[in-house]
Amino acid sequence: MNAKDLKRLATLLAKSNRSEAEEAELTALREKAAKAEDVSIEAIAEVINEAVKSATTNALTADQVKSVVAEALKTVKVEGVNKDEITSLVTEAVKKNVPAAGASLEDVKKLLEESLKNVRQGSKMEHSETEIIMPVSHRSGNLSVGQKQLLNVLTKGESHINEGIRESDLQDAEKRSFVAEQKLINQIKTKAMTNSGAGTGLELMNSTISSQIIQRLYLASLLAQRMVASEIVMPSDPYKFPLITTRPVFRSGIAQNTTHTGSDVGSGGLTLTSQKLIGSVDYSYEADEDSLIPLLPMITEQLGDAAAEALEDALINGDTAGSQDTGTDANAALKIFDGLRKLSLAQADLKVSFASTGLTAAAIGSLRKAMGKYGMNPRDLIILAGAKGYNDIVQLPETLTAEKAGDRANARIFTGMAPNLFGMDIIPSAKVREDLNASGVFDNTTTTKGSIHVVHVPSFVLGVRRGLLLETEVDKKAQTKSVIASFRRAFKPKEALTIAKAVATGYNYTA
Secondary structure, three states: OOHHHHHHHHHHHHOOOOOHHHHHHHHHHHHHHHHOOOEOHHHHHHHHHHHHHHHOOOOOOHHHHHHHHHHHHHOOEEOOOOHHHHHHHHHHHHHHHOOOOOOOHHHHHHHHHHHHHHOEEOOOOOOOOOOOOOOOOOOOOOOOHHHHHHHHHHHHOHHHOOOOOOHHHHHHHHHHHHHHHHHHHHHHHHOOOOOOOOOOOHHHOOOOHHHHHHHHHHHOOHHHHHHHHHEEEOOOOOEEEEEEOOOOOOOOOOOOOOOOOOOOOOEEEEEEOOEEEEEEEEEEHHHHHHOOOOHHHHHHHHHHHHHHHHHHHHHHHOOOOOOOOOOOOOOOHHHOOOOHHHHHHOOHHHEEEOOOOOOOHHHHHHHHHHOHHHHOOHHHEEEEEOHHHHHHHHOOOOOOOHHHHOOHHHOHHHHOOOOEEOOEEEEEOOOOOOOEOOOOOOOOOOOOEEEEEEEEHHHEEEEEEEEEEEEEEEEOOOOEEEEEEEEEEEEEEOOOOOOOOOEEEEEEEEO
């Protein structure tokens, strides 16, 4: 933002009666200032001088100086400039421009020092090209300190939780948190509740909001956690990248002075197109004011649960056509892309009926066999099982007892857990449907059949165009507040399953 724009901005801020055209110009200049890079001390001096000059039509009062100069300072991002320097600039400007009949210099100086609290420091954060850039920042009306910490954890990890947050804001948030905590404790005491008694206060205790979502979105979903390794940041939408499909061919030696016939490296391409999922919760002013516990952390936690559930449902049961299962809602989350069950059931050689065998170790082995070379390396494979299917796997005789497992530590009759089978990690998920018919789909008539999936994880790509974005909104007329969460993802096999047999489904067995 150049000096001319800064001067015009200060002039417009000082005017009390602005025309519609001037209001539009002021809005445009404010937006330009908000996006501007950090400016120099000289530029700030120009803003202050121009603001004071513009306001000095008659004797300048303390309120006028506070209003005009504080408003001008709010539009400027400052880096490497301390409060003493800015106070000195303001003092000089007032000396030159305030008539003797105006406010005293000392009164003006105190008021301006107060307004300096609104000056924002420039961000020190550096983003590499591979980072997920979230379209939000830490500024008034957007994110609170807690939400900014949440954003840092989601995009950069817990070690960067306070990055881009001023120390003064952290201290202020800590004081507010302490006051709120004491208020809650006092309320609980007056209601004969405790912070440790189940049913008498324990349920009202909150954990730290800054880490709650990342735990809910990834750790609560073991499938999403495992798929993180297959995530690709999408710098554009759609996003295309090349794919090598075949290697060069080596042939036996040829006669001397004879030209060798070369071979091509097979190539293809994969295009990812992201889809958006969004969820929101509205609550009234009264609900926020009268609630014993803070509503925002509770609502944010619920949105995190719902985001994890929606993503996992789409990964497993996704169906863009919405025709695979009866009763699929028109705007259901699982319509954003085709999931593992839809992809495998569409290939005759990748769906295996367990009608005659039931869920056995041999039946699971037949799924690996159907996948060919994609079912060979157990470290690249996962078994997706529902609650009932996981319980059946735990009781498989192959590793149930110490005699079969080799030692007590691995015997499932003692551990009650089934972390892997044949070297493949077992991922339990409530979204693996166990209410299907004999064809492996939900028809709301026959709901007794289960399903189980073996997945070659490296053969799938999970595109990330936007990570989890949290926003808040206030409707003053309706007296309601809203918390909105959204993210944009894409999911696709690297190659068609007719070529790359990356997932196989076992179906038609009694769950």
